[in-house]
Amino acid sequence: MPLPRQEVDGTTPKYLRDKYAIVGIGETTYTRGSGITTRALGTWAVRNAILDAGLQPGDVDGMLDYSGGDSTSATFIAGDLGLRLNFYMDCVGGGSSTEALIGIAIGIMEAGLCKCVAIFRAMNGFSQVRIGGTGARSAAPVAGDMLHNRAYGWQSAGQSFAPTFMRHMYDYGTTPEQVAHVKMFHSRHASNNPKAYYKKRFTVEDVISSRFICKPLHLLDCCVETDNGTCVIVTSAERAKDLKQPLVLIRGVVGRCSKPRLDMHYQHGPISRVAGYYAKEILWPNAGVGPEDVDITGSYDAFTFTSMLQLEDYGFCKKGEGGNYVSDGTITLGGKRPNNTSGGHLCEAYTHGMNMVIENTRQLRHDVDDSCPVGADGKRRHTFDYKEGGCRQVKDVEVSANLGWANPATTSAMVMRKGW
Amino acid sequence: MATIDGDYMGMGLRIDDLDVENVEYFKHCAAHDFHLQACNQCGRFRYPPTTACPWCMSRESTWKKVEGKGTVHSYTEVHHAIQPAFRGKTPYMVLLVDLDTQKGQPTPDEALRVIGNLCTPDGQLAPPELVKSVGVGTRVRMVFSDVSAGIALPQWTIDETAQQPDKPWRYAQE
Numbered sequence: 001m002p003l004p005r006q007e008v009d010g011t012t013p014k015y016l017r018d019k020y021a022i023v024g025i026g027e028t029t030y031t032r033g034s035g036i037t038t039r040a041l042g043t044w045a046v047r048n049a050i051l052d053a054g055l056q057p058g059d060v061d062g063m064l065d066y067s068g069g070d071s072t073s074a075t076f077i078a079g080d081l082g083l084r085l086n087f088y089m090d091c092v093g094g095g096s097s098t099e100a101l102i103g104i105a106i107g108i109m110e111a112g113l114c115k116c117v118a119i120f121r122a123m124n125g126f127s128q129v130r131i132g133g134t135g136a137r138s139a140a141p142v143a144g145d146m147l148h149n150r151a152y153g154w155q156s157a158g159q160s161f162a163p164t165f166m167r168h169m170y171d172y173g174t175t176p177e178q179v180a181h182v183k184m185f186h187s188r189h190a191s192n193n194p195k196a197y198y199k200k201r202f203t204v205e206d207v208i209s210s211r212f213i214c215k216p217l218h219l220l221d222c223c224v225e226t227d228n229g230t231c232v233i234v235t236s237a238e239r240a241k242d243l244k245q246p247l248v249l250i251r252g253v254v255g256r257c258s259k260p261r262l263d264m265h266y267q268h269g270p271i272s273r274v275a276g277y278y279a280k281e282i283l284w285p286n287a288g289v290g291p292e293d294v295d296i297t298g299s300y301d302a303f304t305f306t307s308m309l310q311l312e313d314y315g316f317c318k319k320g321e322g323g324n325y326v327s328d329g330t331i332t333l334g335g336k337r338p339n340n341t342s343g344g345h346l347c348e349a350y351t352h353g354m355n356m357v358i359e360n361t362r363q364l365r366h367d368v369d370d371s372c373p374v375g376a377d378g379k380r381r382h383t384f385d386y387k388e389g390g391c392r393q394v395k396d397v398e399v400s401a402n403l404g405w406a407n408p409a410t411t412s413a414m415v416m417r418k419g420w
Numbered sequence: 421m422a423t424i425d426g427d428y429m430g431m432g433l434r435i436d437d438l439d440v441e442n443v444e445y446f447k448h449c450a451a452h453d454f455h456l457q458a459c460n461q462c463g464r465f466r467y468p469p470t471t472a473c474p475w476c477m478s479r480e481s482t483w484k485k486v487e488g489k490g491t492v493h494s495y496t497e498v499h500h501a502i503q504p505a506f507r508g509k510t511p512y513m514v515l516l517v518d519l520d521t522q523k524g525q526p527t528p529d530e531a532l533r534v535i536g537n538l539c540t541p542d543g544q545l546a547p548p549e550l551v552k553s554v555g556v557g558t559r560v561r562m563v564f565s566d567v568s569a570g571i572a573l574p575q576w577t578i579d580e581t582a583q584q585p586d587k588p589w590r591y592a593q594e
Contacts, residue, residue, distance in 0.1 A: 138503045141432035147442055148468040151433055151573055152537050153498060153506040154514045162496030163516045170494070170556050170589050208593065212499040212511075215591045264468055266516055269529035271494060 017288055018249040020106045021240035021419065024053025024118075024233035025358045030197045030349035032126040034227035039072040041229030042122030043080045049118060049231035050081075054244025057081060060233065062117035063088040064105060066097035066352070070129035071122050086114040093256075094131070095300055096404040097121070098232075098353035099412035100255030105234040115235060121354050122229040131225050131350060132156050145263070157302060157407070158217050164408040165216050165305040168272035171320065174308075176216060178323035180207035182304035182339075183220050183346050185332040190343025192333070192370050192392035197226050198347045201388060207304070221304045223345035230354035232361070237419065246365040247419030251399075252287030254279045255412045265409035275411040276313035276403060283314070283401075287415035291316045294415070295397045296363055297337060298356030300405035301344040307331075310403040310411065311339070333386040333394065341368070341392050353404045357414070360400040364418045368393045426568035431505035433571055441469035444483055449572040452564045454488045456532070457481035465522050467532045475526060486532075488562025489579065490517040492588065493533055497551060513538035513551050515576050517560055539563055539575040546577075554578065555588030 026049030028034070028041050042065070050060060060083050063074040067090070074088040087108050091097060098119070105117035125131045133156035142150045154160060168174050184204050190196035202220060210219040240247055257279035260268040284290050291314065299307040299314075304326075312322035316337070325331070331339035342348045342359035349355055362368045370392045372380045382393040397418065404412040424443065426433040435442050441457070445468070448455035456465045461478035465486060472479050494516045501507045515538055518531040538546040538554055543565040546554075554560075559582035564572040578584075 132502065134502045141434050143434040143436060144439060144442065145468070147433060147435065147446070148535060150503070151428065151431070152514055152535055153501060153503055153509070153512055154496075154535060156502050159496060159498060159502075159514065163494035163514075166496060166591060167494040167556075169591065176591075176593055212497075214499060215497040216593075261474055263470060263474075264533075266493075266533045267467065267474075267530065269531070271516075271533075 014288065016106065016110065017251050018417070018419065019237055020109065020234055020250045021237045022232050022248045022250065022357070022361045022416065023235050023240045023243050023245060024049040024055060024231070025361050026050070026052055026231040027195070027355065027358060028229040030195055030226050030228050032197070032226055034124055034127060037072065038070070038122040038124055038229070039076050039080070041124070041227070042072055042077040042120050045122060045229030045231040046077055046118050046120050047081060049233045052245065053233050055116065055233065057083055060116050060118050061086040062105065062108060062114035064091065064101045064117060064119045066091040066093045066101060066121055067123065068092065068094055077120065094352045094406060095302060096256055096353065096406035096410050096412040098357050099253055099402055099404045099414040102232070102234055102250065102414055103253035103255040106250065106253065109236065116239070117234045118231055119234065120229060120231040121352050123352070124227040125350050126225045126227050148264070158222055159214050161303065161305070161408055162214050162217060163266060164271055164274070164309070165303070168305070168309065169216060171270065171272045172323065174323035176208050177204050178327040179221065179304045179308060180204040181327035182301060182307050182331070183207045186301060186340050186344050186346045188386070189333055189338070189341045189392055190347030191388045192386065192390050193342050193348055194371060195369065196343040196348040197224055198343070217303060223302050223350050224347065226349040228349050228351055230351045230358060232354065232357055246367070248361050248364045249417050249419035251289065251415040251417050252283055253414045254282040254286065257282060257411055259409035262409055265407070271408070274309045274313050274408045276310045276413070279411045279413055280314045283413045283415065289399060289415060294337060294399050294401045296341060296360060296394050296400045297331070297339045298360050298400065298402040299339050300353055300356065300403060301340055301346045302405060304346065306405045307339060309408070310405060314401070314403055314413065333392055338394055341394060357402050360402055360416060363394055363397050364400055364416055366393060366397070424570040426571040428565070428567045428573070429505040431503060433567055435571065441471060445469045446571045448483065449564055449574050450570050452572065454486050454562055454574055455483040456486045458484045464526065465532055467534055486519065486521050488574065490519040490534065490560060492516070492554065492556050492558045492560060493518045493531070494556060495554070497591070509545050511548060511551055512545050513554060515554070515560065517576055534574065536562070536574055536576040539565065539577050541577050543575055552594070555590035557585040558588040559584055
């Protein structure tokens with residue numbers, strides 16, 4: 001772990017660095033067609049995370065979750081699992097909620113409201129409420145602020161974000177081939193992830209020859225829609241030491257940081273700039289590290305472009321050089337700083353950010369669930385051979401950064417480190 | 421005032437009676453006139469309609485006529501429509517247009533960036549050959565798509581009288 005840079009001044013008290021930890025992670029099977037309710041998915045994921053942490057059900061006394069009216073309240077998940085809570089709240093939101101809620105969890109524990117918080121997202125994002133906006137959502141009447149977007153056939157995430165993506169190509173000469181590398185690399189990672197929904201490896205040519213959804217997005221620039229429940233459990237590092245898993249510490253968080261004019265962010269440019277531009281001024285000082293100290297990233301890949309834009313505006317490369325950064329091999333397994341080693345939203349599953357935090361937690365435990373052989377002690381013997389179907393553990397990983405995305409104007413992020 | 425309901429290519433549009441900002445905005449559009457709120461305190465226009473001034477927080481504003489001319493700042497060309505109303509209309513173009521009025525104010529990065537589809541001069545979604553001729557830098561003028569009494573949508577069409585760039589910037593892959 002590199003020492004905190006001396007010149008930076010955190011906006012939160014530095015004593016919170018490393019004071020809280022991710023102690024449990026839980027997932028359901030990543031599918032299209034779960035055949036069960038979001039209530040059952042949430043219960044399953046939270047239970048898995050409690051078991052992963054080695055906690056007793058009575059140890060979890062806080063619960064946070066997020067949705068866009070497409071899920072089940074903590075009320076029922078806690079009830080089904082017999083948890084009596086000292087704090088719970090259902091929040092509205094999709095991408096960028098994961099890291100933000102981890103920040104809220106730290107805040108409520110620091111304020112003494114509870115001691116151990118389970119954060120979940122349960123969604124039938126394929127079989128019930130299609131995240132891409134198709135199905136019932138596309139046929140809803142248009143009113144209020146939507147009169148200035150949906151009435152123009154400008155509704156889905158891809159359609160809404162496209163002017164940002166396009167303008168980045170105009171401003172900086174970013175090419176379709178450069179951006180397509182994100183899918184190629186993430187698909188390689190997914191091919192080493194037995195639980196990924198799409199394990200097939202794709203080439204740059206596959207991406208740019210796939211059909212257009214809305215320019216500049218081809219089909220393979222867009223993420224998968226899946227059904228799943230996911231959960232992370234946060235508690236104090238002090239308490240974490242007695243639990244089952246290798247310690248993974250939270251260094252710093254920034255939550256739901258925005259560009260100006262959230263009502264319609266295109267009013268304020270440059271429109272090829274995303275909210276990471278502002279968030280990095282909170283994230284790195286809070287964490288006491290900089291991009292150069294980070295070994296792996298989890299940059300939200302709702303689209304190939306979103307990973308690139310965030311890596312750029314959080315400072316992993318110079319502004320405008322994102323196309324080069326994502327295509328020069330840096331972000332692939334075996335590269336200098338792999339991104340989304342599980343395959344991310346493009347390939348593993350769409351979870352509104354949770355699976356990227358779960359993956360980086362596993363990476364920092366040095367225990368990703370790939371196909372490497374398991375030893376007598378129950379630990380995998382990682383080969384660090386990243387061939388198809390092989391290992392996806394990054395060697396000696398110490399520091400991770402998750403960069404969450406809601407839209408070009410809203411982001412959350414978190415830095416974690418290996419604490420053992 | 422009553423709630424206004426409209427049907428646009430089979431898609432329901434609704435302006436709630438309490439949504440007085442949108443009622444006023446679309447009332448002018450229905451008369452094929454483009455009006456925006458000008459802040460009574462700082463004088464700046466804003467888009468789309470808001471309930472206070474994003475620059476000075478004043479709640480008071482006056483609707484004023486704004487010239488519907490501008491330059492394409494960015495765009496998308498939709499090939500896979502997700503809304504039923506737009507199926508069969510692909511490819512259609514969504515334009516983000518910098519109005520000439522107030523461009524670069526109050527900071528160089530700001531502009532009144534007004535959304536609209538690329539349309540023919542009579543307000544119909546543009547055919548594919550027209551879509552191919554427009555890109556970043558194209559000069560456009562505002563036209564309107566009539567929906568029903570009290571609602572018309574402001575749209576964009578190529579400004580035939582303006583000097584156009586030799587070749588507007590288009591996405592690399594056609």
